[in-house]
Amino acid sequence: xxxxxxxxxxxxxxxxxxxxxxxxxxxxxxxxxxxxxxxxxxxxxxxxxxxxxxxxxxxxxxxxxxxxxxxxxxxxxxxxxxxxxxxxxxxxxxxxxxxxxxxxxxxxxxxxxxxxxxxxxxxxxxxxxxxxxxxxxxxxxxxxxxxxxxxxxxxxxxxxxxxxxxxxxxxxxxxxxxxxxxxxxxxxxxxxxxxxxxxxxxxxxxxxxxxxxxxxxxxxxxxxxxxxxxxxxxxxxxxxxxxxxxxxxxxxxxxxxxxxxxxxxxxxxxxxxxxxxxxxxxxxxxxxxxxxxxxxxxxxxxxxxxxxxxxxxxxxxxxxxxxxxxxxxxxxxxxxxxxxxxxxxxxxxxxxxxxxxxxxxxxxxxxxxxxxxxxxxxxxxxxxxxxxxxxxxxxxxxxxxxxxxxxxxxxxxxxxxxxxxxxxxxxxxxxxxxxxxxxxxxxxxxxxxxxxxxxxxxxxxxxxxxxxxxxxxxxxxxxxxxxxxxxxxxxxxxxxxxxxxxxxxxxxxxxxxxxxxxxxxxxxxxxxxxxxxxxxxxxxxxxxxxxxxxxxxxxxxxxxxxxxxxxxxxxxxxxxxxxxxxxxxxxxxxxxxxxxxxxxxxxxxxxxxxxxxxxxxxxxxxxxxxxxxxxxxxxxxxxxxxxxxxxxxxxxxxxxxxxxxxxxxxxxxxxxxxxxxxxxxxxxxxxxxxxxxxxxxxxxxxxxxxxxxxxxxxxxxxxxxxxxxxxxxxxxxxxxxxxxxxxxxxxxxxxxxxxxxxxxxxxxxxxxxxxxxxxxxxxxxxxxxxxxxxxxxxxxxxxxxxxxxxxxxxxxxxxxxxxxxxxxxxxxxxxxxxxxxxxxxxxxxxxxxxxxxxxxxxxxxxxxxxxxxxxxxxxxxxxxxxxxxxxxxxxxxxxxx
Amino acid sequence: xxxxxxxxxxxxxxxxxxxxxxxxxxxxxxxxxxxxxxxxxxxxxxxxxxxxxxxxxxxxxxxxxxxxxxxxxxxxxxxxxxxxxxxxxxxxx
Ligand SMILES: [Zn+2]
Numbered sequence: 001x002x003x004x005x006x007x008x009x010x011x012x013x014x015x016x017x018x019x020x021x022x023x024x025x026x027x028x029x030x031x032x033x034x035x036x037x038x039x040x041x042x043x044x045x046x047x048x049x050x051x052x053x054x055x056x057x058x059x060x061x062x063x064x065x066x067x068x069x070x071x072x073x074x075x076x077x078x079x080x081x082x083x084x085x086x087x088x089x090x091x092x093x094x095x096x097x098x099x100x101x102x103x104x105x106x107x108x109x110x111x112x113x114x115x116x117x118x119x120x121x122x123x124x125x126x127x128x129x130x131x132x133x134x135x136x137x138x139x140x141x142x143x144x145x146x147x148x149x150x151x152x153x154x155x156x157x158x159x160x161x162x163x164x165x166x167x168x169x170x171x172x173x174x175x176x177x178x179x180x181x182x183x184x185x186x187x188x189x190x191x192x193x194x195x196x197x198x199x200x201x202x203x204x205x206x207x208x209x210x211x212x213x214x215x216x217x218x219x220x221x222x223x224x225x226x227x228x229x230x231x232x233x234x235x236x237x238x239x240x241x242x243x244x245x246x247x248x249x250x251x252x253x254x255x256x257x258x259x260x261x262x263x264x265x266x267x268x269x270x271x272x273x274x275x276x277x278x279x280x281x282x283x284x285x286x287x288x289x290x291x292x293x294x295x296x297x298x299x300x301x302x303x304x305x306x307x308x309x310x311x312x313x314x315x316x317x318x319x320x321x322x323x324x325x326x327x328x329x330x331x332x333x334x335x336x337x338x339x340x341x342x343x344x345x346x347x348x349x350x351x352x353x354x355x356x357x358x359x360x361x362x363x364x365x366x367x368x369x370x371x372x373x374x375x376x377x378x379x380x381x382x383x384x385x386x387x388x389x390x391x392x393x394x395x396x397x398x399x400x401x402x403x404x405x406x407x408x409x410x411x412x413x414x415x416x417x418x419x420x421x422x423x424x425x426x427x428x429x430x431x432x433x434x435x436x437x438x439x440x441x442x443x444x445x446x447x448x449x450x451x452x453x454x455x456x457x458x459x460x461x462x463x464x465x466x467x468x469x470x471x472x473x474x475x476x477x478x479x480x481x482x483x484x485x486x487x488x489x490x491x492x493x494x495x496x497x498x499x500x501x502x503x504x505x506x507x508x509x510x511x512x513x514x515x516x517x518x519x520x521x522x523x524x525x526x527x528x529x530x531x532x533x534x535x536x537x538x539x540x541x542x543x544x545x546x547x548x549x550x551x552x553x554x555x556x557x558x559x560x561x562x563x564x565x566x567x568x569x570x571x572x573x574x575x576x577x578x579x580x581x582x583x584x585x586x587x588x589x590x591x592x593x594x595x596x597x598x599x600x601x602x603x604x605x606x607x608x609x610x611x612x613x614x615x616x617x618x619x620x621x622x623x624x625x626x627x628x629x630x631x632x633x634x635x636x637x638x639x640x641x642x643x644x645x646x647x648x649x650x651x652x653x654x655x656x657x658x659x660x661x662x663x664x665x666x667x668x669x670x671x672x673x674x675x676x677x678x679x680x681x682x683x684x685x686x687x688x689x690x691x692x693x694x695x696x697x698x699x700x701x702x703x704x705x706x707x708x709x710x711x712x713x714x715x716x717x718x719x720x721x722x723x724x725x726x727x728x729x730x731x732x733x734x735x736x737x738x739x740x741x742x743x744x745x746x747x748x749x750x751x752x753x754x755x756x757x758x759x760x761x762x763x764x765x766x767x768x769x770x771x772x773x774x775x776x777x778x779x780x781x782x783x784x785x786x787x788x789x790x791x792x793x794x795x796x797x798x799x800x801x802x803x804x805x806x807x808x809x810x811x812x813x814x815x816x817x818x819x820x821x822x823x824x825x826x827x828x829x830x831x832x833x834x835x836x837x838x839x840x841x842x843x844x845x846x847x848x849x850x851x852x853x854x855x856x857x858x859x860x861x862x863x864x865x866x867x868x869x870x871x872x873x874x875x876x877x878x879x880x881x882x883x884x885x886x887x888x889x890x891x892x893x894x895x896x897x
Numbered sequence: 898x899x900x901x902x903x904x905x906x907x908x909x910x911x912x913x914x915x916x917x918x919x920x921x922x923x924x925x926x927x928x929x930x931x932x933x934x935x936x937x938x939x940x941x942x943x944x945x946x947x948x949x950x951x952x953x954x955x956x957x958x959x960x961x962x963x964x965x966x967x968x969x970x971x972x973x974x975x976x977x978x979x980x981x982x983x984x985x986x987x988x989x990x
């Protein structure tokens with residue numbers, strides 16, 4: 001065993017490599033590890049594993065980690081930790097360590113590599129099944145290893161087979177339906193206190209097992225009495241293991257208080273380590289057997305029918321003496337107090353099988369009087385439990401007592417702790433009962449017992465026992481606490497694995513993206529797409545930039561990268577019929593080479609998506625969707641084809657990434673197009689609105705569509721994706737003489753809003769019919785289509801629904817915040833009695849209108865046109881006029897240039 | 898996370914699928930002849946039984962195909978899966 005250095009609270013100490021930090025702290029005489037969270041009482045090491053409620057530390061070396069039990073840190077050279085009182089700090093640097101995950105299917109998963117788990121794994125392995133055995137301790141062996149006894153090497157070797165994966169330092173944190181287990185493997189913290197770049201620090205295992213064997217062991221319980229939290233008072237199994245296996249020394253004398261025979265075994269181990277055990281205090285009145293003879297032979301006094309009723313501390317706050325008195329099983333002290341000087345009290349309060357994983361399946365543990373504990377629930381047929389986890393506590397000659405401690409009143413109750421991490425005590429429990437609470441789930445929330453990092457691993461059963469005593473019920477009658485995954489604290493980075501930063505979600509960019517970056521256009525996230533928001537010139541802010549871009553589109557020519565629009569290639573002889581059923585308007589009548597705007601609704605008649613669809617050939621359409629809606633629309637089309645209309649011969653393919661689209665918009669766009677495509681007749685007669693032409697644009701074969709989302713004369717140039725950047729650059733170059741400006745999503749929004757064009761997802765939220773949006777014109781009366789029947793439902797056909805209208809603030813500089821609510825005139829002053837008649841959906845400053853304007857959904861909106869309403873903005877109120885939703889060029893005179 | 902048996906691809910992780918609610922709810926032949934109540938039942942009303950339930954799933958990031966499958970809503974146990982327009986296997990015991 002090699003000696004290593006570590007730092008605790010800024011002081012350097014030595015310890016043995018590979019031992020628990022808690023052992024090293026004890027050997028260095030550090031009994032007081034921390035203060036308690038709420039009462040600032042000195043606290044020390046209580047346990048041996050993840051049950052530890054008190055000795056929490058913050059790791060500052062390596063990746064850093066808050067709130068780790070010192071009992072679960074394997075000592076390595078250079079480890080830096082500090083004590084913390086229940087609240088950890090998130091490390092403030094980005095964790096440079098790597099984390100990964102793996103997915104496995106196995107025949108048998110054994111959780112716990114104590115003796116029972118190892119044997120179960122051996123049996124499964126010998127039958128040729130694939131096996132994973134995992135265990136959260138540093139070495140296999142569990143309880144037997146704690147006793148410092150050797151595990152039969154044949155047993156360990158029998159697992160060194162190709163069909164067995166044996167993982168130590170791996171904790172199953174969750175058990176889910178279908179035998180699905182998530183486990184965290186700690187791979188490097190025991191090798192180095194620094195981050196190892198070549199190895200992932202933790203690995204998350206996602207395991208599906210045909211059969212699960214729970215060999216998760218058990219936890220010892222605390223006993224409750226006044227001042228039961230002093231450093232030096234430990235669980236007896238932990239105390240004996242620290243002294244006997246890890247040789248921590250530290251303590252001069254010991255007292256064991258017990259409710260079962262384990263206290264005697266632990267007393268013998270403590271005695272063997274060289275610490276004089278003065279007495280075993282056993283609540284049971286009658287005890288027989290070998291163990292009793294053994295301890296008496298060692299000269300240990302056995303005090304029966306008694307327990308510890310108080311303790312005193314030395315100057316550091318650590319244990320100085322315990323007070324022993326005759327006590328009955330109800331916790332009533334019947335005898336006189338006798339003080340025994342000791343710096344160690346080892347508490348054997350009974351064992352609780354670790355049933356957490358099973359309870360994650362919503363199964364309730366069963367109260368077993370024989371072992372005085374909650375044991376495994378009735379398990380599904382492909383999950384079994386074995387060993388301590390299954391309540392198989394062997395070597396027991398005398399049954400354990402059903403005793404959880406004494407329940408004092410007054411000041412003593414305040415220092416009789418049940419949940420040491422939460423500082424929750426008997427007074428809290430009495431108060432909860434006094435307030436009329438009788439369910440342990442209510443008690444938990446009232447007292448916070450069991451709500452700390454350890455979820456009450458050492459205190460849960462004790463709570464139920466004491467509560468039962470207070471309200472005169474058996475422990476199982478008060479119900480059981482609900483444990484929830486994760487079983488231990490897990491860093492988020494371990495769960496994320498490599499799905500971090502740039503890998504957390506795909507980023508989609510258009511082939512023209514590099515040009516937008518060069519132009520220093522700020523980007524807007526639209527789903528996974530990055531879209532240029534606006535194109536500032538020099539130090540322009542967004543407002544000025546957008547006004548300039550809008551002006552260019554209305555007076556000269558402006559260009560936008562529209563490549564992100566969803567595109568779906570729809571082919572097959574029935575494509576036209578199919579689109580007739582999908583869209584509210586007709587598509588089967590569309591001429592080849594023409595485009596049409598379409599609106600689709602859900603079966604509930606609510607607008608779902610929109611876009612322009614072009615008939616490429618008799619049996620082929622190119623549908624465009626909203627940028628964010630593309631995937632959803634493709635799903636929708638395929639769902640109807642597969643599940644309702646399999647007789648239609650139609651195929652849909654996403655081609656969004658196959659085409660780049662460059663939109664040129666504005667009165668001079670025709671002149672620009674003529675320059676770009678010299679062989680194309682661009683006259684209004686030869687190339688009318690809503691038609692398509694194929695021509696070479698800047699030398700590249702293109703499909704040019706004359707469609708407009710701004711009301712201006714406009715064209716969309718569609719080319720194979722990889723020519724996108726080339727076309728964009730050519731458009732910019734040739735457009736210079738027409739004062740071309742590039743524009744982004746913000747200007748696109750302003751231009752369309754000036755024309756009253758809706759954006760699905762901005763004006764709509766899935767509760768608007770086409771009629772609500774004033775788009776009755778697009779709803780066919782001739783054919784059936786998805787959603788049509790819903791338009792005559794009472795609710796959709798009623799008067800007074802929210803309808804799309806325009807808003808003009810009386811002060812023409814006031815910009816109404818999007819999402820603002822709208823109230824009747826004069827209502828803003830009626831505190832608490834507001835008429836909430838609608839909300840603002842879009843709001844902008846307009847260059848063309850020389851003022852601000854907005855779109856809104858208002859109840860019975862169209863009948864209110866011309867009326868005034870109010871929009872509260874912070875502490876002020878904007879007075880606003882309701883107008884038609886089309887603000888600019890109502891007669892559509894600009895469309896043809 | 899559940900393991901779901903796509904009738905085309907075999908068992909795959911739940912994250913590859915999207916849920917499609919109750920199976921065997923067909924689009925009405927003549928919606929215009931339905932009362933508001935009947936139409937509302939088609940759009941909004943679905944069974945939510947305790948126990949075995951035939952439901953639709955789509956293997957969204959796999960073969961992208963829809964299918965039906967029996968699932969026990971109590972413990973998420975799956976019964977047989979089957980393709981649309983094929984005979985429904987009997988309710989598992
Ligand atoms: Zn599939």
